[in-house]
Amino acid sequence: MIQLRFNSPHTVRLPGDTMMKKALLLLAFILACALSSARAQNSSELAKNTNDNKAGAKAARALPPEKAQPVRIGRFDKAPVIDGKLDDEVWKQAVVLDDFYQTSPGDNIQPSKPTKMMIGYDAKFLYMAFYCYDEPDKIRATVAKRDNIFNEDNVRVFIDTFNDQRRAYVLGFNPYGVQQDGIMTEGLGTDFNVDIVMESKGIITPDGWTVEVAIPFKSLRYEAGKGKLWGFHAWRNIDRFNDEIDSWMPNSRDNSSFLNQAGHLTGLENISTERQLEIIPSLTLSETGRRVRTIPKPIAEANSLLYDPGRMVNEPIKLDPGVTAKFGLTPTVTLDLAVNPDFAQVEADQTVVTANQRFPIFFPEKRPFFLEGIDIFQTMIQAVNTRTIVDPDVAVKLTGKRGRNTFGLMLASDNAPGNFSEEERNDPDLLPDIERFLDKNAYIGVLRLKRDVGRESNIGFLATTYNFIEKHNNLAGFDGRFRLSPQMVMSFQLLGTNSRSFFYDPDRDDSFYRTGNGLGYRFRFEKNGRHFSWNYDASGFTKDYRAAVGFSRRLNTNRQGLYAQYASEPKPKAGIISYRIYNIIEANFDWQGRSQFVVDEAEILFNLQRRSFVGAGVDIGYERLIEEEFGPRRNANQSGAFFGEDSERSAHQRSIYFFGGTAPSKKYSGFLLFVYNWNQFDYDFGGGSKYPRVSPAALADPDAPLDPGPGSSIRIESNFEYKPTDVLNFRL
16 A cells, blocks of 8 residues: 655645546546446347346246255265265265356346255264366366455355344355355354364366365254254355356345345254363463673662673573363353463454554454354444453353343453563562552453344343453443344444543543443444445444443544445346445534534446456545544643644545456456545654654644644555466465
């Protein structure tokens, strides 16, 4: 990413108005040409697409008997060898699923290539196999990183093991058997940080590719037995055909729910319900050395000519044992325990750019103990962020589902708040401030309850508590999600918090220990139709709202957003396959009624052949900065956080952007984004001695108050990927 920024203490009057008008005219010209081109498509092609889509929509309404009725899975008398070859005799006992529909970009039409799926089970495993017919030299597949198989050919299944149409496992595999796994929750998306133990193998054949999979039942949470149903979707993704998706079940675009359009599996009986016990021990050995004086400090300070080379002294070797355990009480309930767990093997966080970043950045959870059942604790507001539990001495978690009730309880004792280094402990200036915190733990608790209501609705309760010396926080509230029709969904969450902690007072430029009560809310109403979709989303947090076990980006703010989108009818064979136009209006204001941010953004996106896309958009808005969000508020006794006579900064902002991407072959793909902003704020926080502050006030006095100013900025993002072989991948 390259960023070029030009700053001024006042609104910049470059050729902004002229440039903006030219940019808008250019965008209007591009849109007019594109729409004209779309209308000028060959009439016979349009008629064919229209007829295909009408037939597809009819198919979605009238299911054939083999899809309308639950599919009874065959029970294997012998386990297949998972080698990807599909030559085991036992596969003849499997149920065969075929007659897939192309659901994207087409609308339940004939797929480009045929697909056959086989499924069976025994007492311990669920077995699946796919036979994907294709030309072997055109298959897009690499030995990819786990979960990174989206941009190549793959197959995926969605398994709703409780048949509640609210949550499903997402399990994917590419032609080499590389795995992708996650948990999809209606209304909250899919979390791919979850890792499920399973075995898979894929191979490329003369007429396509095949993959075999064995999924241990003990890796899933499920309800099975006589009469029990599992919701089930099976997908095939053909990347070169404009990211074509072929689905065993048709998918109606007039229905915004995905899981309530699933097929059903039955016949899963006499499954071994052995109680799973997984233990992961760890042992860390460490030795610390430090340099100590050989000449007493008073003597060395009295005689500057004396040189003290010092010597290294090693402390005794430290043993740091730990253990993580998982115990499956039932197929639906799991107990997890961690005692001084070692998370050294966990994947590191991705590097992010923090320059000019005003608010905190969220990082996802990747530690196995906390990932177990994490979807149960996820809500519209991020009131639970397990990353706040840094170094638990001991933690225990009970999660599961019984009938219509989902529950989660987590307790932890975190060593991190009282864990200070030897240098800090031996610093005479710092020790008086930290002495009462040394080796003290924070105690954390989370309770989550959720009740399914009706066919696809639910209501829930969430409570958290965090307790440490001079930091006590309690949070509780209710949430719900209600499907009002196939296209309309309403969701809400309301939270109250009580804290006993230090709160910053901008009027006195100091933090004071006191009690603070806060409120957080979010409301969302959405309607998603075949062509037209819209939603209204509102959220807000008072200034004393605290979620010590969660993640909060901005306080003392309210956000209102109205989003509307039009999506065209797809035409898989046309030059412009589809286009999408959206407009979103957002407004932020604080609890004193002062405007913080207003923006109106419009964008158009065209999906083209050869897996390519182009788009453009414009933003027009207004942003206002108030100094007490950054530090002290000016009064008769103190200066404010901002330099100069004004306690506020504001700017009328505009931007225009263009973007595009393509993946014309298996070897090459690329993306480019260009953004030009007028009057974007630069907060000028600086970055230490290497990157000092550069605002006019800071150039005159490095300790001057903050002097944010609007300026023009150019942002360019691009990436290029080259895959010369299936096992070698270059990314720039």
